[in-house]
Amino acid sequence: MEVKPFQVSVREIFDGYLNDEESGQVVAFGGKLNVRPAYQREFVYNAEQQEAVMHTILNDFPLNVIYWSDNGDGTYEMIDGQQRTLSFCEWLNNGFSIFANPNAPKMPYYAHTSEVIKERVLNYKLMVYICKGTDVEKLEWFKVINIAGEKLNDQELRNAVYTGQWLADAKQFFSKRNCIAYKLGEKYLTGSPIRQEYLESVLYWISSAIGLTIEELMARHQGDASATPLKDYYRGMINWIEQTFPNYRKLMRGIEWGLLFNDFGFRTYNPEELEKQISELLLDEDVTRQKGIYEYVLSGKTREKALSIRQFSENDRRRMYERQQGICPLCEKEGRGVKLELSEMHADHKIPWSRGGHTTLENGWLLCRRHNLEKSDK
Numbered sequence: 001m002e003v004k005p006f007q008v009s010v011r012e013i014f015d016g017y018l019n020d021e022e023s024g025q026v027v028a029f030g031g032k033l034n035v036r037p038a039y040q041r042e043f044v045y046n047a048e049q050q051e052a053v054m055h056t057i058l059n060d061f062p063l064n065v066i067y068w069s070d071n072g073d074g075t076y077e078m079i080d081g082q083q084r085t086l087s088f089c090e091w092l093n094n095g096f097s098i099f100a101n102p103n104a105p106k107m108p109y110y111a112h113t114s115e116v117i118k119e120r121v122l123n124y125k126l127m128v129y130i131c132k133g134t135d136v137e138k139l140e141w142f143k144v145i146n147i148a149g150e151k152l153n154d155q156e157l158r159n160a161v162y163t164g165q166w167l168a169d170a171k172q173f174f175s176k177r178n179c180i181a182y183k184l185g186e187k188y189l190t191g192s193p194i195r196q197e198y199l200e201s202v203l204y205w206i207s208s209a210i211g212l213t214i215e216e217l218m219a220r221h222q223g224d225a226s227a228t229p230l231k232d233y234y235r236g237m238i239n240w241i242e243q244t245f246p247n248y249r250k251l252m253r254g255i256e257w258g259l260l261f262n263d264f265g266f267r268t269y270n271p272e273e274l275e276k277q278i279s280e281l282l283l284d285e286d287v288t289r290q291k292g293i294y295e296y297v298l299s300g301k302t303r304e305k306a307l308s309i310r311q312f313s314e315n316d317r318r319r320m321y322e323r324q325q326g327i328c329p330l331c332e333k334e335g336r337g338v339k340l341e342l343s344e345m346h347a348d349h350k351i352p353w354s355r356g357g358h359t360t361l362e363n364g365w366l367l368c369r370r371h372n373l374e375k376s377d378k
């Protein structure tokens with residue numbers, strides 16, 4: 001990893017500044033600097049922060065260090081410093097008008113009708129660090145500088161590293177307001193496309209299916225010409241959810257659908273039968289994790305853990321202890337019941353939940369460690 005400090009004036013950065021509202025593209029530094037690379041979330045004008053930036057510059061105080069990434073072909077991408085850069089560039093373009101905060105103190109020197117003031121801003125020098133390295137090195141480094149700057153989340157950081165046609169194509173589908181992925185799957189996914197949470201989910205699901213990390217998957221496909229397989233996977237998954245569970249419930253939002261699709265997408269189900277099981281399970285008071293119902297029914301009722309069946313409470317345990325006088329009933333049956341401490345005993349369903357037993361005092365007892373293990377082995 002190579003990190004080079006570099007002093008640059010506002011004039012040099014403002015040279016060729018272009019902010020295309022339509023496409024969201026922003027370039028500066030003679031067209032060589034991508035101020036708003038595709039992975040950066042939408043810049044939110046924060047009038048107070050912008051005024052603070054201009055205040056700093058006009059007082060000739062130092063701004064925090066800015067980071068660019070060297071693309072290796074004479075062009076650069078803004079890694080950290082987008083807000084600051086846009087603040088002074090927009091000020092030079094529009095002057096006062098962008099400072100929309102009505103409560104902000106009106107500082108007379110913002111009206112850059114004065115060429116002297118404008119010159120002062122243009123001559124201001126700031127410190128830029130330019131980094132060049134492998135993808136993995138960059139990612140590590142971005143994580144570190146990200147602590148201080150305009151914060152990017154994990155997927156935004158990954159997008160900063162694994163750039164290319166593949167990612168651009170994927171983002172077209174997964175990462176725009178009202179993108180196709182959002183329109184198709186908004187009922188099933190949580191998070192925001194713009195903050196890259198849809199993209200992150202689909203990458204996570206696919207990489208899990210083949211035993212890779214998201215970074216490994218992105219590195220492997222970075223050079224691909226299109227992200228069609230990602231889109232196909234996603235469409236296939238949504239299609240599968242809709243056909244398997246035609247009756248939509250709000251609780252279906254935020255389930256890790258891709259993981260279920262990976263495990264069960266190839267099986268055939270009877271949607272009516274599944275629906276019957278779901279509505280029964282929703283009425284079961286011992287099911288404390290209702291989102292897990294979908295995994296449970298898809299697994300053919302083998303993944304009981306997904307439901308987080310209600311445990312016996314501490315009060316229940318103490319009542320059972322009194323009732324049994326501290327003796328394991330199964331040991332007693334074997335003719336060797338001895339009094340144990342409460343802490344040595346384990347609450348257990350006499351009839352397991354899966355066979356219709358509930359988490360009630362009547363259906364509970366305390367067993368010794370050995371008998372509890374023997375029972376749960378079955």
Ligand SMILES: [Zn+2]
Pocket residue numbers: 328329330331332367368369370371
């Ligand atoms: Zn026992």
